[in-house]
Amino acid sequence: MSAVSAFIVLEGGEGSGKTSLLGGLSNALRQLHFNVLATREPGGTSEGLALRKLLLSADGLDWEHGAELLLMVAARVQHVKRIIEPALANGTVVVCDRFVGSTLAYQGAGRGLPVALIEELHDKLVGGLRPDLTVLLDVEPHLGLARSVRRLETAQHDEGRFETLKTAFHERVRADFLRQADKNANRTVIVDANRDYPFVQAEVVARVTEWLASRGR
Amino acid sequence: MSAVSAFIVLEGGEGSGKTSLLGGLSNALRQLHFNVLATREPGGTSEGLALRKLLLSADGLDWEHGAELLLMVAARVQHVKRIIEPALANGTVVVCDRFVGSTLAYQGAGRGLPVALIEELHDKLVGGLRPDLTVLLDVEPHLGLARSVRRLETAQHDEGRFETLKTAFHERVRADFLRQADKNANRTVIVDANRDYPFVQAEVVARVTEWLASRGR
Numbered sequence: 210m211s212a213v214s215a216f217i218v219l220e221g222g223e224g225s226g227k228t229s230l231l232g233g234l235s236n237a238l239r240q241l242h243f244n245v246l247a248t249r250e251p252g253g254t255s256e257g258l259a260l261r262k263l264l265l266s267a268d269g270l271d272w273e274h275g276a277e278l279l280l281m282v283a284a285r286v287q288h289v290k291r292i293i294e295p296a297l298a299n300g301t302v303v304v305c306d307r308f309v310g311s312t313l314a315y316q317g318a319g320r321g322l323p324v325a326l327i328e329e330l331h332d333k334l335v336g337g338l339r340p341d342l343t344v345l346l347d348v349e350p351h352l353g354l355a356r357s358v359r360r361l362e363t364a365q366h367d368e369g370r371f372e373t374l375k376t377a378f379h380e381r382v383r384a385d386f387l388r389q390a391d392k393n394a395n396r397t398v399i400v401d402a403n404r405d406y407p408f409v410q411a412e413v414v415a416r417v418t419e420w421l422a423s424r425g426r
Numbered sequence: 427m428s429a430v431s432a433f434i435v436l437e438g439g440e441g442s443g444k445t446s447l448l449g450g451l452s453n454a455l456r457q458l459h460f461n462v463l464a465t466r467e468p469g470g471t472s473e474g475l476a477l478r479k480l481l482l483s484a485d486g487l488d489w490e491h492g493a494e495l496l497l498m499v500a501a502r503v504q505h506v507k508r509i510i511e512p513a514l515a516n517g518t519v520v521v522c523d524r525f526v527g528s529t530l531a532y533q534g535a536g537r538g539l540p541v542a543l544i545e546e547l548h549d550k551l552v553g554g555l556r557p558d559l560t561v562l563l564d565v566e567p568h569l570g571l572a573r574s575v576r577r578l579e580t581a582q583h584d585e586g587r588f589e590t591l592k593t594a595f596h597e598r599v600r601a602d603f604l605r606q607a608d609k610n611a612n613r614t615v616i617v618d619a620n621r622d623y624p625f626v627q628a629e630v631v632a633r634v635t636e637w638l639a640s641r642g643r
Contacts, residue, residue: 322551
């Protein structure tokens with residue numbers, strides 16, 4: 210099975226459980242003897258981590274929405290060219306926490322930046338890579354945000370940037386994720402992430418392994 | 427004269443004398459009682475300076491050309507919204523060392539990135555601001571690069587990123603600056619920067635003050 214390549218992206222709002230699932234799904238696939246790379250955005254490369262640090266305002270930096278978008282896409286250029294594409298070329302199942310879908314949802318639908326420009330940046334500068342499978346962890350914003358707040362109270366606060374934006378923003382983000390899922394129905398699975406995490410992970414592992422098996426046939 | 431606003435951009439290749447001229451021209455205009463803001467790209471804001479540091483590879487970072495473009499534009503978004511536009515709204519002559527013309531010349535013509543996308547980023551994310559007057563300091567690449575090398579030998583090396591690229595690249599950059607000047611002939615002055623610096627400064631100060639005077643009439 211080592212020759213199987215696939216690009217699987219986890220998308221969803223705050224508190225949807227993506228970060229836990231990145232580890233949980235990757236470990237489950239490794240137990241099935243897939244080569245797996247678990248990675249996340251922004252980040253994944255030293256350049257991306259440097260940008261992530263700038264975006265999280267650790268040094269009191271304050272970004273215009275347009276600049277924020279550009280830094281997100283710059284991190285993705287590095288991530289795709291240096292990490293994701295080489296791994297896919299080498300028989301790896303890449304599981305990625307967020308990708309262009311998050312940029313469309315947060316910077317496009319959420320911030321109101323032009324969606325056509327985001328798509329064009331993805332096609333012309335990132336190179337147009339799209340997920341083979343997107344797992345959308347759909348969660349009601351009020352529930353996801355409540356989970357995030359609990360997590361923030363017990364963890365570092367550098368995750369808080371997008372999580373403290375107001376509920377209307379998160380409603381727009383959720384609606385856009387669902388719109389994207391509808392548009393790409395044949396390569397998206399929507400999972401109800403309002404349930405407790407173990408149920409979510411069990412369903413995701415089952416559906417992703419089923420998809421990988423059907424793909425190998 | 428304090429109510430005069432104008433956006434004057436200095437463009438040109440390596441070793442054309444832009445940086446000296448930023449100070450020389452600004453001082454000359456101040457002596458004529460204009461309110462002057464001298465600024466440069468990338469930089470100008472704390473966010474831009476942070477990006478400049480990342481771009482100059484101080485920490486061993488290595489950027490894809492597409493990512494480099496995005497960071498340049500992100501710095502410009504911050505620069506325009508936070509520094510340049512407020513200054514222009516407040517009766518200031520802004521003199522800026524490099525602007526979108528450099529991105530078109532270096533990242534577009536030089537690196538081969540899509541020019542239409544660079545224009546679109548400028549219009550949609552930077553907000554479409556264009557110079558009222560561009561001063562193109564035109565210099566033969568072999569001469570400009572020789573000047574840069576002498577400067578690099580006596581200065582910090584953090585200026586070296588674009589200056590060590592090969593001559594063919596700089597020929598493309600120069601040709602593009604001249605093409606832009608031709609396209610925007612009514613708001614560009616081309617100055618022969620192959621001459622010794624004092625002659626260049628004298629001509630630039632004369633032509634810019636003449637332009638400012640004609641504009642006030």
